Structures are given as structure tokens and as C-alpha cells.
Amino acid sequence: MKLLSLALALAAPSQAYIRFGCATLSVQRLDPVVEPGHVPSAHLHQIVGGNAFNATMSGDVGAKATCTTCSFSEDFSNYWTAVMYFKHRNGSYKRVPQYPNSLLGSLTGGMTIYYLQQDFNSNGNTKITAFKPGFRMTVGSPTTTAGKMPGLRYTCLQNINTRGAETNEFPKSACPAGIMAIHHFPSCWDGTNLDSPNHQDHMYDTVKGAFVNAGACPSSHPVRMPQLAFETMWNTTMFNDKSMWPTDGSQPFVWSFDDSKGYGTHGDYMFGWKGDSLQKAMDSTSLVSNNLKTQSVAEANKCAIKNTVNENIDGCEMRLALL
Template sequence: MLLKPSFAAILASLASVQVVNAWFRLACATPLVQERVDPIIAPGQISQHLHSIHGGSNFSKDMTYNTARQSSCTSCAIAQDLSNYWTPTLYFKDPTTGQFEKVPNGGLLVYYQNRGSADASNGGKGLKAFPPGFRMISGDPRKRSKKYAEGQGSQGELAERAIKSTCLRYGTGVSGYDYYGFPTTDCEAGLNTRLHMPACWDGVNLDSPDHKSHTAYLSMVDNGDCPSTHPIPLMKLFYEITWDISAFSSRWKGKPWPFVWSNSDPTGFGWHGDFFNGWDTTVLQNAIDKCNSTPDQMAGKSEACPYFTILPSSTFSACRAKTTEIVEPINGPMARLPGCNPLQYGPGDATLYSTSSCPI
């Protein structure tokens, strides 16, 4: 089954109170590499859990903006973007054997959106390209439950609202549905997971000790205003991945939900995403400012922006990481998840174990 990201999700996101403005789609193929490396959370170290990584070939635990810009290829479709994008990997836990197997997906789709009251089309001062060295995350790998009342509006609640998924069941005679955390039924047309990144920056720090406080979410997550503490408006990123969970349906029919994220999460609330900027910043700023007028540009067609070089799928699909920094079994069947990740069901926050503190 070849899965493609669902445009229904983005169309719902684009239906907003404010004017729908320019945006473009960035298609990323099968992962550049899948390994326990995270240069934002664990620079210079082996990461706690497995990630599926897309983007520039120089991805590494010690990467910088300069090394990203020296990548020889990218696994995404725009040549001037040598950024890296990564999320946890989904696994199936066989209810009979207890073994873990990696779940296939249709690749990552990243939407770059001109959103918010600061966008020039809304009468604002205009959005800014990500500065060199900038990185950010959305979500929390420790989360195992929903914590905030819907619509409260705090940054914590906005962060929670930023991560939501859809059980795709088109053509089966059974309606699909949106949810926080994991669903409970098979998703015959795929499990569509998606997240919004923060789109407001403090204008000073390229990162922060918690990797979050230098950024903030728009007041409506996918649109709205930046808080006064984070006055620099950025283009908003929206990630989407569709996973082929139905390939395992015959092996868990009538049994509890058997899928888990690689960060020891059987609830779904701990899904998260990372972004490490590797753009040619002049190109991105030109795209923000000038690729916002023709019908094709307004329809999100990246090939309609003359500042981009669009790579053939055969080219970006062939890109692989320059190095693999930890070699270990990741496909399965395996008795345990890569790293030290015993399943933690919550509802309290999970403990992120290191190999030195592993309880199993």
C-alpha cells in the first residue's frame, strides 16, 4: 500500500478566520536515515529514542548551520533547502509475540505557510525567514495524556492543540475521525499524524535551554497573533505523515490498539517534531515576499516559485545521510524498542531513560 499525505488535513487547517495566504508544499521522500540522533535535544550524543530524519545529507549529532549548508544532497524536493526535519518512528507491537516491527509510511510532507496577522497580506509587517543557526521543536516525548481545557489559549494549551491526527477510513463505509493521542480502531486508509510548529520568535535566541521558550505559537495555532514576548513572525511549518497501520490489521483484530511511538509511547500523546534550519535564507525570504501572487503560488505549488530549484523525485529519493552514527537493529521483529524505552502508559509524564539508568 503506497500512502500519500492527506490534503484533507491541510485544507481543514487552511480554513481559518483570517485570510488564507501564500504557502508551498515541500515533499520529502523515504527517510534520509533512521537512527537515535537528535542534534537539538542531544547534541554530540546518541539520542534517547529513534527518529525518522529527512533533509540535508550532513545530518549528524554535531551538525551546525554551516555543515547543513555543505550537504551534498537533500531527501526533500527543493534544492535550496538543506534543513533537517525529524519525528519519532511508529512501531507495531505484535499482541501474540510481543515483538516490535517498524511501520511503513508515505514520506513526510512539510507545508510552509504565510500565516498570522503579521503577514503582509493581512496588513502586517511581513514574515521573516528562519535565521542561520535557528532550530525548534513542537510536542513533548514525555506526554501521555491531554492536560488542558480546549481553547484556554495558554502556550501550553496551544502546544497541545498543535498536535492532532486523523484516522483515515475513506471508502470503507465507516467514517474517519480526528483525535488527540492514538485512535482505537484500524485506519484502513492510513494513520495521518500532523503537527504545527511555533511561528513566533523572540528575535534573539536561536535555541533555548528547554528548546522551546525562544519560540511561541500563534494565538490560534495555525493563525492569529504573536505574543509580545516573541515579536518576530516566521513562516509556519506544518508536518504531515501517513502510516500504513492497516498492513498489520489481521494480526490484532479484536485486540487492543497495538501501535507505539519509538519514544516508549503507547498513547500517541508524545508525538513530536524537530526542525534544524539549513535554508539558503535569501531564497526563503524571496519566496516569502514574492511568491504570493499567481494562482499556482497561492495554491501551494512550490514549482511556481522561480526562486526554487525543484528536484526530480528520483534525485531526492536517492539521497542518504553522509554517515550513520549508530548502527543497531531498528526494523524488527525485536524484543524491545531501540534504546532504553520500556512502554509507559501514563497518564503522568513518562521518564526518559538513558542506557545508564535503564530499568530493563
């Protein structure tokens, strides 16, 4: 089965966005945006997308990859976030597994990726300029101690299709179907720089939360780019037994940089679409008619890379700081 029909099944009547799944490419301590060349990076990441991913990346990623874990076979971009752990009351850690969105087939873990022109209900009338080869950006920061960014949220899943009721920190009680972590990226570009020292200043964030129409771009960052978003489904259900939780009932879930509040959640993006395929999609009046090439779930799951960093990432008796 092709993934395109699955990706489009959720499209609003105006088809104002493309939505697709990407299977897990790798889980390891590499971060070519924030810590290029560092092996290992400071904390663990889960990565999806093209197989050109490595500790040091530059130039046109789309021209270097030979396969991708994403449903659109022309998307060799890389998308990544930190990894979620469960901290048992006995002090041990266990990595929380990921699972795919219900309508994206039997992908191996991974994430759901969105590119919006305006919002779910309208294409808008603003020219959307696709990201350029070499472009990269981040959203959020592992050092953040307050949940002030409306685009970084969590949903306590009552079932696999739950949406809404977002919070800016980890859910405080056991979630019947797991925790969804949501990352909305800024979509206003300065028109010049493909990156910036902090990987954020070349972009301006007008996100208002959820998938709503973002605000107008300021004169300092006048170029409207696609509204990029990730959804990662973390299967926390195996940890819902309260006898494993801290005796005081406090939050047992932590990110791989030892954040138990959830405010430090962050995401990284490195553009790698082949040629002008993404621009053609953004120029389409109806994104359903974007003519993007697709691949099967099996093909997406097959794409992988060898680990550069080999270590125990699943848990047991360990210090999370070592991840």
C-alpha cells in the first residue's frame, strides 16, 4: 500500500497541508546542527528522514542521501527530537518506545510531519517559499525552564486519535494511550541566512498554538515559509502502573537531557527535499494535487544508517546524564 492515500486521508476539504509519516532512521547521540562533529553529542536523539544523516552535515542534503524513512520518497530531510525515558522509583531508567499515528500504516516508530501553507482549513493567499538547500533550524531549547512557547505542547492520549487538550508540560497522570509531543516551528525567514549562530535568529516565530493561522511576518523576517510541525507518539502505557512511579506521585517521565517538567522539549530540522519538489507542492492550489512521489511502508522502514555511537540506550541502572 502506498502511504500517500494514508497521508491524504486526514486532509481538510481545502487540502491546506501535506501530512506524512517518517519511520525511525536512528536513535543515537548525534546532533549535526547544534553540536556538529561532536561524537557523541550531549544527549540522545531520535532521528527520521534521509540516510545522509551523520555528525557533520553541510551543503545539499537532498543530493547526498540515497533513501529516506519518509512516505514521500523525494524528502531526504532530517527531523529529530530528544528521547523520552521513564524513571522508575528504584532509580533505573527505561527508554519509552514510539509508535506511528493510526492512519500512517505500520511504520517503525518515527514521527508524523506536517507542512502547512496557512492552516488546516485554508491555503491562504500568501506566497509560500520552500526551504533552500543547506537550510536548518531548531525550535525550543533544553535549557528552558518555563513553558512559554505556544508551539511546544503535549497531549495526554485517551486513544490513538486523541487531539486537543494540549499542555505545556508533561501530563501529570497516567495516559491511557501514551503521550504525544508536538513541535511547531517558526515560519518567517529573514530571506538571507540558511542558519544563524543559535539556529533560530534567522527565523521569526508567529505560531499561536495548535494548527491555527499564524500571524503576519514582520519586516525583519518577511519571507513566509511552510509551517513545519512534528508529532511524536510515545507509548507510555507499559509504565502506567503507579507502583513504579515515585512514591510522592511526581512526574516519572523525563527527556534524555534530564528534564522532568517537559519545558525543555525541542526539535531540529535540516532541509533535504529533492530539487524543487517541495516548492511545487507549496505552489499547488490543492496540496492533494502536488504530484509528490511516494514509497511503500516497507521501503520506508528499510532505510537505515549504521550507528556512529554504540552504547546502551534502552535503560537499566544508569545515570541519565550519560545519555
